[in-house]
Amino acid sequence: MSSVSQSSNWRALAADKKHRQEAAIPKEWRIPPVPDTQLDVTSVPEKCGLLTEKELEITNTDVTTLLARLSSAQWSSVEVTLAFYKRAIVAQQVVNCLTEIFVERALARARELDEHLKTTGRVVGLLHGLPVSCKDMIRIKGLETTMGYASWVGKYNEDNSVIVDILYELGANPFVQTNVPQTLMWGETNNLIFGRTLNPHNRSLTSGGSSGGEGALLAMRGSPLGIGSDIAGSIRIPSAFNGLYGVRPSYGRIPFSGALSILEGSDTSPAVFGPIAHDVASVKIFMQAVLSTKPWLRDPLVVKKEWDERAYKLEEHGGNGGKLCFAICWDNGMVVPHPPVRRALEMTRDALVTAGHRVIDWVPHRHAEMYEILNAIWAVGAEEQKIVTSTSGEPILTSMDPNEPVPEDFNVHKAATTPTPASALWQKQKAKRDIREEYLARWENTAKATGTGRPVDAIISPVAPYAAPPHGSNRDISYTAMWSALDYPSFAFPVTRVDPALDVQTPRDKFLSALDEEIFNLYDPSKFVNASVGLQLSGRTLEEEAVIAMTELVDAALKSFRDQ
Amino acid sequence: MSSVSQSSNWRALAADKKHRQEAAIPKEWRIPPVPDTQLDVTSVPEKCGLLTEKELEITNTDVTTLLARLSSAQWSSVEVTLAFYKRAIVAQQVVNCLTEIFVERALARARELDEHLKTTGRVVGLLHGLPVSCKDMIRIKGLETTMGYASWVGKYNEDNSVIVDILYELGANPFVQTNVPQTLMWGETNNLIFGRTLNPHNRSLTSGGSSGGEGALLAMRGSPLGIGSDIAGSIRIPSAFNGLYGVRPSYGRIPFSGALSILEGSDTSPAVFGPIAHDVASVKIFMQAVLSTKPWLRDPLVVKKEWDERAYKLEEHGGNGGKLCFAICWDNGMVVPHPPVRRALEMTRDALVTAGHRVIDWVPHRHAEMYEILNAIWAVGAEEQKIVTSTSGEPILTSMDPNEPVPEDFNVHKAATTPTPASALWQKQKAKRDIREEYLARWENTAKATGTGRPVDAIISPVAPYAAPPHGSNRDISYTAMWSALDYPSFAFPVTRVDPALDVQTPRDKFLSALDEEIFNLYDPSKFVNASVGLQLSGRTLEEEAVIAMTELVDAALKSFRDQ
Known part of the structure; x- marks a missing residue:
């Protein structure tokens, strides 16, 4: 297959599909164009x-x-x-x-x-x-x-x-x-x-x-x-x-x-x-x-495991209506969250305390190492991307920034790839297991600090270090990746929106990394108008029912806190 | 580290450990030597x-x-x-x-x-x-x-x-x-x-x-x-x-x-x-x-999963005391079992039918492919063996045959090893998952043939194609490896011993493979005197409780069948 035919191939395929998609929209459902300058379009369905x-x-x-x-x-x-x-x-x-x-x-x-x-x-x-x-x-x-x-x-x-x-x-x-x-x-x-x-x-x-x-x-x-x-x-x-x-x-x-x-x-x-x-x-x-x-x-x-109504009733968390202890992970030691995210965490803490629950701090453990391990595992996937894209000569995107040009056709082949040996990957996977073991021991060990007689019931953390950011700038997924690596069921819920009056950045001159600095510099309330801020609640592996029940409870606490 | 010091190192380490082990045996617990010619030593504790x-x-x-x-x-x-x-x-x-x-x-x-x-x-x-x-x-x-x-x-x-x-x-x-x-x-x-x-x-x-x-x-x-x-x-x-x-x-x-x-x-x-x-x-x-x-x-x-007493009571298998349907895997399509193993399967079938249960045949599916996949995965472990043995220069055994000499020191390094790329291994693992999916669908599909309204309750198969064989001749683990690869809980239970009068080999002139022929030729009742024959009962993933209950039932059926 020549690179010329590959090139025309992916463009033709994409154009054909997009054309067919547009043709699938009933003509009478076309709405008048909304100007690009209208940023918030959530009211369009009601108004169109x-x-x-x-x-x-x-x-x-x-x-x-x-x-x-x-x-x-x-x-x-x-x-x-x-x-x-x-x-x-x-x-x-x-x-x-x-x-x-x-x-x-x-x-x-x-x-x-x-x-x-x-x-x-x-x-x-x-x-x-x-x-x-x-x-x-x-x-x-x-x-x-x-x-x-x-x-x-x-x-x-x-x-x-x-x-x-x-x-x-x-x-x-x-x-x-x-x-x-x-x-x-x-x-x-x-x-x-x-x-x-x-x-x-x-x-x-x-x-x-x-x-x-x-x-x-x-x-x-x-x-x-x-x-x-x-x-x-x-x-x-x-x-x-x-x-x-x-x-x-x-x-x-x-x-x-x-x-x-x-x-x-x-x-x-x-x-x-x-x-x-x-x-x-x-x-x-x-x-x-x-x-x-x-x-x-x-x-x-x-897993052979039915919906567990007792778990949903929080039987292992002191029973429904009992006092819980949440741990807040304010910062994962890799990237410091923006002010709106910090405020969302504070709101959630205050809402939970107001509702009669306890809140303590979560001390992160080896998050950066785990993130590196995950990146090493994911790097193996590049081989698969090459195989998939090779059939049409489609280039692989290297950025989500709208200002960066799409790479030339099938650029991935230009990069020399060094295949990861399976035995090297196993060493990473072993380290991942070790961190999982340590994390479990640390979770169990919180029983000393909760005042409930139990370990922490759930961890509340940012979903990302920022509210919804401008296109091309979501550069860090370490806050969500960690709980995936630990296989903790994690429930994202909305807390607030960016408020330029409240969410003021304090200057910093020390940074955890180049990425931390870059993300610090990304923050400007004018770029984040109306941006949603969500947090996540993470529980123990296979404890979906309790995680749902606890998120219900946090959500209700936040609602009544906001209504005060 | 020179190869000389390595060599002396592993021998010294092994000798030291063995010496310390022997010293840990209380002198007064030494028994008179039992002659090598006494093959069955199970009565020694009673007689010594x-x-x-x-x-x-x-x-x-x-x-x-x-x-x-x-x-x-x-x-x-x-x-x-x-x-x-x-x-x-x-x-x-x-x-x-x-x-x-x-x-x-x-x-x-x-x-x-x-x-x-x-x-x-x-x-x-x-x-x-x-x-x-x-x-x-x-x-x-x-x-x-x-x-x-x-x-x-x-x-x-x-x-x-x-x-x-x-x-x-x-x-x-x-x-x-x-x-x-x-x-x-x-x-x-x-x-x-x-x-x-x-x-x-x-x-x-x-x-x-x-x-x-x-x-x-x-x-x-x-x-x-x-x-x-x-x-x-x-x-x-x-x-x-x-x-x-x-x-x-x-x-x-x-x-x-x-x-x-x-x-x-x-x-x-x-x-x-x-x-x-x-x-x-x-x-x-x-x-x-x-x-x-x-x-x-x-x-x-x-897995967060308590002992499930309802599963042990066979709630999903028609309840305690109900009629079950077992499938017998007579042969995995790779190596034909020896006569004593065949007889053990027949005994078990007859015992179960006598006890009022149904028995149908299990049709194996892609066992040889799965075994190849497993071997590819295990091959990656050779890297680890090299690392471990390198510290003492210990040779890696290449045979369990007592007549084969121990390889020279640290022989594994002589073999050029080609590391398996992780991406190639992932392809194997993907194929493994596909076989698991197909196997599950096939198991579900047996509901048409059982007469119980349910799919087959458990699969009964050889643990090995032979009774306990002479040293160095256990060359095939495909009968057990398959259920591991499918993650089926599998319970081995004893059935009989080799009986030269009953276990007569029928000549064959067609073989499934060189290994099948080699294993066919291994059989000679005089080599297998008093050798135990066990079978295994395999259930669905995470169904340990039901597997235990069903093995209890098979074991009781065999005991009452033998007592007839």
């Missing part, structure tokens, strides 16, 4: 005139209520699907968050669901009639999954990922697929087919990544519930940057089988699926519903 | 005169009864420990099964346990007073762990493996450590420090490996319960070859943290600990006791 009053009501409704109205046939699946589809298409036109668009197919599915309920009097399953958006790595039979690679245009799926089979069985309606960064290994969302996804609260900011399409879509309320994936923050970062709720479950809780991914075969740093949503309740509904289908009988990597 | 009647009674008692008598102070921990220690030392003198010998320390611990019970009226834990033998990779504070490497002589432990901490908390008494093959990657047991462990039923046969010291010790009833480890059969093979019960649990059920091992950092083919015992009940007691300590709070790789 495409959605009826009822459609706006439906799309502004939470999942709990939606499911109640769907199962009682108060709202039909067709009208709910249509409402969210229209709003998703509005979102697409202002923040570019979608990949696969298949209106007729989703409406046909909705009609089937309505018909089933009408004729049998029974719902198909726990998620009857609910539209669910899926990140563009989740395979749906008959659709393409490009996962941000022009090279994968035309890759039609002959079957569903297991999670899609389960969604169908539960009566859900997967209705759109959402944008991702090329290679998935970015905390922002841009690729050579679909382009960049923007943050609805301020389009000059990133929507985060790699589940950035989900984040932007949900922030526009173009979906009631989305499924993202997370290797090192890819659910939590877009959740935090878009003011949403999203959980990275432990390995082996939600089936991943049959999905496309990266780092395939790396048994030490796999991706996990998890929900992105508008509230904690939706996350709980999703987790309970998926676990009710016994996913370990569909995916051998899923 | 060292053990009193009561000591013989104690060492012939099952764990359930031992624990009852220990907790009621009917027997003291000191007398039980002493009895087993004496018998273990007898075993050592005829089958060479021990590594660490520490009589005074174990008796001191026993005295403490007795004192505790006397003064508090309460047992220390569920295993109060029980002597437990531990494979020589389990680290006990203050003792050496050489793990079969002369290079590791003098490697004293500054702390315990987590499993040892747990044994102490449960009131058990780790009292001896047992022999292993150098590198652990053999299904037989021989190394350059302690030499070869023999099979007590016929000393011309192997005791198996890598937990061969445990197997031989228990077959001599020199321990009531042992802990072995299993990467690809290392618990099940010595269990089968010594007429014992032993389970390979799923990954992450029993804590491995703090143990020495091989393939360190390979997150895809780790070792797991499991019990080797005289009956199914002992295995259940061990598993329940360890899980009662919440080992996931000590080892981050342990």
Whole structure:
């Protein structure tokens, strides 16, 4: 294959796919152009005139209520699907968050669901009639999954990922697929087919990544519930940057089988699926519903472990209504968080103390070493990227900065790559295990300091050292990567937005690293207008139920604290 | 370091260690030499005169009864420990099964346990007073762990493996450590420090490996319960070859943290600990006791999953007393089992059918491919062996055949090694995952054929294609490795012994491979006198409780079938 044919190949593939995507948007759903100067576009769905009053009501409704109205046939699946589809298409036109668009197919599915309920009097399953958006790595039979690679245009799926089979069985309606960064290994969302996804609260900011399409879509309320994936923050970062709720479950809780991914075969740093949503309740509904289908009988990597209601009742954390002790990780010793993030941590501490809980400091341990280990593991994935892109000659993006040019075609081949020997990688993986062991011992050891008689119940930490930053500047994922490496289920929740009056930077002249200094210099409230700040709550491995219950509690404490 | 000093170094280290081991045996426990021509030495403990009647009674008692008598102070921990220690030392003198010998320390611990019970009226834990033998990779504070490497002589432990901490908390008494093959990657047991462990039923046969010291010790009833480890059969093979019960649990059920091992950092083919015992009940007691300590709070790789009594009651298998459907894997398509193994499978089938259960055939799927993948993963471990042996210049054994000479010093360095690139290994690991997915789908798919409305409840298969074979001829571990690769908990149980009258080989002129032919030619009843034949029962991942319950049931069916 010559480089000339490769070059024309990827451009043609990308152009073809983008053209087909645009053609899939019903003409009558086109809205008048919104000027680029309008940064906050969250009000566009309400103002553009495409959605009826009822459609706006439906799309502004939470999942709990939606499911109640769907199962009682108060709202039909067709009208709910249509409402969210229209709003998703509005979102697409202002923040570019979608990949696969298949209106007729989703409406046909909705009609089937309505018909089933009408004729049998029974719902198909726990998620009857609910539209669910899926990140563009989740395979749906008959659709393409490009996962941000022009090279994968035309890759039609002959079957569903297991999670899609389960969604169908539960009566859900997967209705759109959402944008991702090329290679998935970015905390922002841009690729050579679909382009960049923007943050609805301020389009000059990133929507985060790699589940950035989900984040932007949900922030526009173009979906009631989305499924993202997370290797090192890819659910939590877009959740935090878009003011949403999203959980990275432990390995082996939600089936991943049959999905496309990266780092395939790396048994030490796999991706996990998890929900992105508008509230904690939706996350709980999703987790309970998926676990009710016994996913370990569909995916051998899923842990045989049902939804544990006792764990959700916080039985191992002093029981419901008891006093908990949270540890706050103010700073991971690598990058100092910006003032708005610091303020979010302080608010959360004050809210928890006001609610009667204890809060102590978390002392980070070997975070920088763990981050280096992860980077060494991920570096092996570069081989895979070369293989994938070689079929079309597609260049591999080297930056998410809009001002940096796209590299020349297939530039990755210019770099001499030194393959990592497996034995060297095993040494890294061994060190990773050692850090996990030490971290567990340290967690257990906090029992002396909590005053509850138990070790710390959960750790609360930044999702990122900044609020949603300008495009191209999400350079550090160490805050989320650490909990992935430790396999701690981690739930991102929204806390506040940047407030120029409150979030004033104190000058520093000492920095932890060049990156720390660079990130310090990034902060300027005028660049972060309306930017969301999220935090994450992390629990013990396979303790999803308790993590959900504790996030509920933190969220409620924050709400009542803000209302004071 | 010159090769001369290396050479003298490993020999000196090995000789020193062996000398110290021999010195640790109390002089008065030396028994008269048993002639090499006596192959079956299982009666030596009863006949040698060292053990009193009561000591013989104690060492012939099952764990359930031992624990009852220990907790009621009917027997003291000191007398039980002493009895087993004496018998273990007898075993050592005829089958060479021990590594660490520490009589005074174990008796001191026993005295403490007795004192505790006397003064508090309460047992220390569920295993109060029980002597437990531990494979020589389990680290006990203050003792050496050489793990079969002369290079590791003098490697004293500054702390315990987590499993040892747990044994102490449960009131058990780790009292001896047992022999292993150098590198652990053999299904037989021989190394350059302690030499070869023999099979007590016929000393011309192997005791198996890598937990061969445990197997031989228990077959001599020199321990009531042992802990072995299993990467690809290392618990099940010595269990089968010594007429014992032993389970390979799923990954992450029993804590491995703090143990020495091989393939360190390979997150895809780790070792797991499991019990080797005289009956199914002992295995259940061990598993329940360890899980009662919440080992996931000590080892981050342990799955947070308590002992599940409902699973033990076979709730997902039609409930206790219901009719089950077992699938027999007669042959894995790689090596055809010898006649005694075939007969053991037939006996088991007939016993189960007689007991009212259904038995169907298991169709193996991609076993040879999986075995190749495993071998590719294990090959990476050769780097580690070079590093370990380089410190003393110790040669790496290339055969377990007693007639083959030990290689020259440090021969492994002569072979040019091509490091496996991590990306190539990931491709293998991806293929492994694909096979796991296909295997799960096939298992689910058996529901059509069982007649119970459920998929097959368990798979019964050979542990090896032969009964305990002559030293140097255990060349195939594919029957156990497959279930490890699939992470199926697998319980080895004894069925029969080789019977020259019944076990007649039918001539074959077609073979599946050169190894299949070689193994066919190995069979000759005169070489297998008194050799044990074991089978294994495999269940679904993390279904240890049901696997124990089903093995109980198969064992009872076999016993009543034999008594007919």
